[in-house]
Structures are given as structure tokens and as C-alpha cells.
Amino acid sequence: YTITVNPAGRGAALGPQQYGVFFEDINYAADGGLYAELLRNRSFEFLPVDNRAFTGLTGWTPVAGDGGAGNASTVDDDARLNERNRTYLKLSANSPAGGWTGVTNAGFDTGVPLKAGAAYDFSVFARTDAVAGTPLEVVLHDAAGNPLAAPLRRTVQGDGWAAYGGTLTPSATSDVGRLTVRAFGTGTVRLDMVSLFPRDTFKGRRNGLRKDLAQKVADLHPGFVRFPGGCLVNTGSMYGYDAAANYPRARAFQWKDTVGPVESRATNANFWGYNQSYGLGYYEYFQFAEDIGAMALPVVPALVTGCGQNRATGDEALLRRHIQDTLDLIEFANGPVTSTWGGLRADMGHPKPFGLTHVAVGNEENLPNEYFANFLRFRAAIAQRYPEIVVVSNSGPDDAGGTFDDLWAKNKAAGVQMVDEHYYNNPAWFLQNNRRYDAYDRNGPKVFLGEYASRDAKWFNSLAEGAYMTGLERNADVVRMASYAPLFANIDNTQWRPDLIWFDNDESWGTTSYQMQKLFMNNVGDRVLPSTFTGPPGSTDPKPITGGIGLSTWGTASTYDDVKVTGTDGTVLFSDDFNGGNADRWTPVEPRGTWSVVNGAYAQSDAVAEDTLVKAGNITATDYDLTLKATK
Ligand code: AHR
Incomplete structure (x- = not known):
């Protein structure tokens, strides 16, 4: 060359x-990718109207501890944070004797990724009808519940939305982290935009x-x-x-x-x-x-x-x-x-x-x-x-x-x-x-x-x-x-x-x-x-297939062995061993040759009925590396 x-x-x-x-x-x-937010569904806007698998609590699990009790639900009513962020979390806390009720977010994929010694910025909008305020505790822990950082404590005051926040610094690294927000005492506390960001963006x-x-x-x-x-x-x-x-x-x-x-x-x-x-x-x-x-x-x-x-x-x-x-x-x-x-x-x-x-x-x-x-x-x-x-x-x-x-x-x-x-x-x-x-x-x-x-x-x-x-x-x-x-x-x-x-x-x-x-x-x-380039031609010249690829080529047995399609010059264009399966559709998942339709319909990446897939004379193959896969 x-x-x-x-x-x-x-x-x-x-x-x-x-x-x-x-x-x-x-x-x-x-979300869960380039955008560094670590909590999934931070604003409780995942709704069944979007996807039947969603609820307002998608990504969240209601939890309670130390004898606490209560109820977590998502609500869209006049108490909402604003007109574009309508649904919020309502925690009805009923823990008069020191326990807590709350929610845990599992982050994206396996969990919230946390690095030992790194700073994480927590923030939340909250309001409460408890006259003395509602103490909140924000806890980072792993999937098994082991704490990963000293908790952050804030007291929510007043029944109007206000922002609260602080820094959490894990002492251990984990890729299965969880964040739990705990509400103490009694009353109705409302939360929205519960967020955790790595400081290091x-x-x-x-x-x-x-x-x-x-x-x-x-x-x-x-x-x-x-x-x-x-x-x-x-x-x-x-x-x-x-x-x-x-x-x-x-x-x-x-x-x-x-x-x-x-x-x-x-x-x-x-x-x-x-x-x-x-x-x-x-x-x-x-x-x-x-x-x-x-x-x-x-x-x-x-x-x-x-x-x-x-x-x-x-x-x-x-x-x-x-x-x-x-x-x-x-x-x-x-x-x-x-x-x-x-x-x-x-x-x-x-x-x-x-x-x-x-x-x-x-x-x-x-x-x-x-x-x-x-x-x-x-x-x-x-x-x-x-x-x-x-x-x-x-x-x-x-x-x-x-x-x-x-x-x-x-x-x-x-x-x-x-x-x-x-x-x-x-x-x-x-x-x-x-x-x-x-x-x-x-x-x-x-x-x-x-x-x-x-x-x-x-x-x-x-x-x-x-x-x-x-x-x-x-x-x-x-x-x-x-x-x-x-x-x-x-x-x-x-x-x-x-x-x-x-x-x-x-x-x-x-x-x-x-x-x-x-x-x-x-x-x-x-x-x-x-x-300019000079040298022998590569193997990309069109080689017409004779015989074609179709049901009769594959045979009717449930196991297809040694399937071969040959070009006019006798070269094997395709051979494979499909291990079983009464395939009623053939999906060309690896069309490594170029398939050009001459006089029939051919969809390269969609499943097509076998009798329309490829017929004799319908295609030319331009290299010797065609692969088809049978699916049921
Ligand atoms: O890149 C994936 C998708 O491919 C794009 O959304 C669309 O423009 C194209 O069909």
C-alpha cells in the first residue's frame, strides 16, 4: 500500500x-448522570400520570425509629412550594416520646456515592405546624443502616416554607449510601426539594x-x-x-x-x-x-x-x-x-x-x-x-x-x-x-x-x-x-x-x-x-448472494446447525450454529455487512418475519461477515 x-x-x-x-x-x-444531584425524585414530582410505575414517593421509603410513629405521603394542595413545584412530602409525625418518623432516599443506581472526607451540601425546604418547631436530623448511612457521617441537625420553625441546609462529611466511602431525614416530635411537617450535592462539582x-x-x-x-x-x-x-x-x-x-x-x-x-x-x-x-x-x-x-x-x-x-x-x-x-x-x-x-x-x-x-x-x-x-x-x-x-x-x-x-x-x-x-x-x-x-x-x-x-x-x-x-x-x-x-x-x-x-x-x-x-492511495482493493466490493437466506435455507428442525450462505464464488458468507429454538422471527442484530435491498423490503434493525427477511436475489452483501440471530 x-x-x-x-x-x-x-x-x-x-x-x-x-x-x-x-x-x-x-x-x-x-439526573443520576451529568447533573451532580445525588437524590432521586428530590421534589416528589414523580407521578403516576407520567408513568404508571411512579408514585410521589418513588426513590423514597418511609421509615420510623426509636419508638416513633407517623405517616409519610405526597400531596399537591394549596400548601405547595410553588406553582411549578406542586407536590411535596407531608410527614404526620406522632412521636411524643422521643422517637422519629421520616423518609430514606436511595439515590440513583445502587445508592448515593459518598467519599470519605469529602463535603456534601444538604438542603431542603420545610415548614411545620408544631408550635415549638420540628427538630430534623439528616443522616447518611449505608444500605445496611450503618452510619457514614455525623448527623446534621436543624429545627424547622414556622408554617411557611423556608430553606434549611448544612454540610455532611462522610467518614467512610460507599457506593450504596442512603440519606434519611428524621422528624422528631408531633405535628405536620412538610418537606420539598430535599437535595444533596457533592461540594466537588x-x-x-x-x-x-x-x-x-x-x-x-x-x-x-x-x-x-x-x-x-x-x-x-x-x-x-x-x-x-x-x-x-x-x-x-x-x-x-x-x-x-x-x-x-x-x-x-x-x-x-x-x-x-x-x-x-x-x-x-x-x-x-x-x-x-x-x-x-x-x-x-x-x-x-x-x-x-x-x-x-x-x-x-x-x-x-x-x-x-x-x-x-x-x-x-x-x-x-x-x-x-x-x-x-x-x-x-x-x-x-x-x-x-x-x-x-x-x-x-x-x-x-x-x-x-x-x-x-x-x-x-x-x-x-x-x-x-x-x-x-x-x-x-x-x-x-x-x-x-x-x-x-x-x-x-x-x-x-x-x-x-x-x-x-x-x-x-x-x-x-x-x-x-x-x-x-x-x-x-x-x-x-x-x-x-x-x-x-x-x-x-x-x-x-x-x-x-x-x-x-x-x-x-x-x-x-x-x-x-x-x-x-x-x-x-x-x-x-x-x-x-x-x-x-x-x-x-x-x-x-x-x-x-x-x-x-x-x-x-x-x-x-x-x-x-x-x-492518493494505491494498493489492492479491500474486501468491500459487492458480492451477490445466490440461494439467499430464508426459511428453507435454515431447515425446519428446532436446532439449526451449521447454517451457511454462500456467495456466487462459493465463499461462505454466513455460517452459524443456533442452539435450538423454534424461531418464528429472525432478527438481524449484527448486520456487519452492508445489505442493500434490490427488490424487496428489508428492515435492518427491526425484527422482521422470516419470509420477508431476505430472499434469493433480494440483497447484495458487501463483505463476508454477515451475522443473523434467531429470537423466539
Ligand atoms: O441519539 C439518539 C437519537 O437518535 C436521537 O434522540 C435522535 O435524534 C436520533 O434518532
């Missing part, structure tokens, strides 16, 4: 935002980020941070309560829900099936981007859903409200402290503007016409007031196959500055499509590759991604930004894989794809030097 580089040649120049990260609250990436920020996770992102030196989604952005809100859905209260991610004092922020049941506290909100996103020297790139809902939900709102007033919200967002980021939203930013601790330059409208909308009509409305309003802002459009759900060419054409015709493309494919696709952008119009919109990943169960995903990134760099005059997705995954709560960084409650680790991203991001060149 020979690679010839022309050092005097002038290829594309790489930009400061060439590579970045995409943070979405998927895989429990925020990323950059020491209050309401900050978990240090190891934020540091792993910082170590990439990303040029931008796209947030907050993804499918998370668009879905929800405009359709109201849907009793049939499992998480009917899920609303589109609306930035105004996520700013201001944390106790006044809304919570949300999100698209991925769990609750968000919004403690990690727009201020924190902007702050994080600034802290790691990255450009903030927010995505606002386009009022057309994607991600399998093909709906567009016809509600003009709602659309106008979202357009206004987007203008207000720009004011929040960049406006003077004398403006309404710039003033809020200053109140939150950042008088200096964040310097927002780009806003993306929407994510993977399935209805191109409706999406684009809305996009143009957003763009026109932003251009009128903030002509300097780049408004990023997108190219539909999965652009790998050119399904949404029409939307691309619209973007081009409308002179859109930048289009967000997404695709997830197998490694062979990434190898074979290295030249994808060579043919892109140099005068058309620039590309923001906002989501991509090689999806395969094997380790060579990252190699395929790295090879593909050389194609992105070669075309850096067109592909101005690229981010792998998703960024984070909680090992016990995963909706999507593969992911870049994995974590549990106290540890985190990067995948090989993380290392690949780090390699590229930490070594962004200035300019591509043209090069």
Missing part, C-alpha cells in the same frame, strides 16, 4: 467547531455537574456542545394528555421550564420514558459549554414531531409562542442585563453574555413540508431581530439513504446556511461511504453532522468511525461540524446503544469510540493535505 501526500497541496481548511459533542438526556444522562459550580463525567467531555476538547436533544426536543406538549401513552405528560423541551431557581423549575416526563428534574437546564448547558471552551448549540422544538411521531401542530398561537420563546432564548444568552431574559441570566450568576451564534430548529421531523414551513417562520423571525445568528435546519430522520432528498432540496433552494444530518449505520456503511461528501454541492448549505455512530456489537465500530472521519475532514469545506451520538449512557438504564461514555453512580469509562473521538478532537489539523 502506498499513500502519497502532497505537502504543497491545499485541501479543505478545518474549523474550530469541526468536532463537538451532542448531549441529550437519553440513557439517564442528566466540575469547576466547583453550585447546582453543578458530576466531575468525572464533565471532565471526560472536557478531555475531548469539543468545539461545540449540541443540546438538549434529539428526539427529546420535539415530542410532546402540543398534544395534551394522552391516557394511552405510558408517559403522557411528556412535553417538548421548553427552555423556559429549565431556568431560574431550581425549586421553581418545572419537571418533565421525557420522551425516553423517565422524569427530568431540569436541574440541568439551559443556564447550566451554556455554562458548561463556556467552561470547556465550546460553542453552545441549542436545538429548539419545531412543533413538528419526529422520532416515529408524525404530527404537526396546526395551532398558530402555539407556533408563535415557540418562535417568541426562541427569540427570548437568544436574549437570555446574549441580551444585556437590562433586558428581561438577559436580566435573568445575570440573576443566575452570568451577567456577561454567553455569545450564542447558532440555533438549530427541530430534530428529525418526519413531515418535511410541515417542518420546513415552520422552519422558515423561525428563521424569518430570528433573521429580523438577530441577523447574525445562524439558524440550522435539518434533513429529516435518517439521511443515510437519501430518503429526505426533497427536504435537502428545499434547504438548498431557500439558501439555508447549515443543515443537520443524522445517521446510524453498520461499520461497512461507514467504510463504503467515505466519499459521501466529495459530491456535495460546494455552494449549497454547509453540513452539520449532528448525530452519527457505527452500530454493531463488535469493537471495530470505532475504526469504521475513524476511517469515516477522514472523509469528513477531507470535506471540511462542506462538513463544518460533526458530533457522535449519543454521548452518555447509564449502564443500568439504557435506551440506546452504542454510546460514547458509560457510567454508574460512581464510575465512568469511555468506549473505543470515545478514544477515537478524542484522538481526532485533540489533533484537529489546520488544513487537509491532498493524498
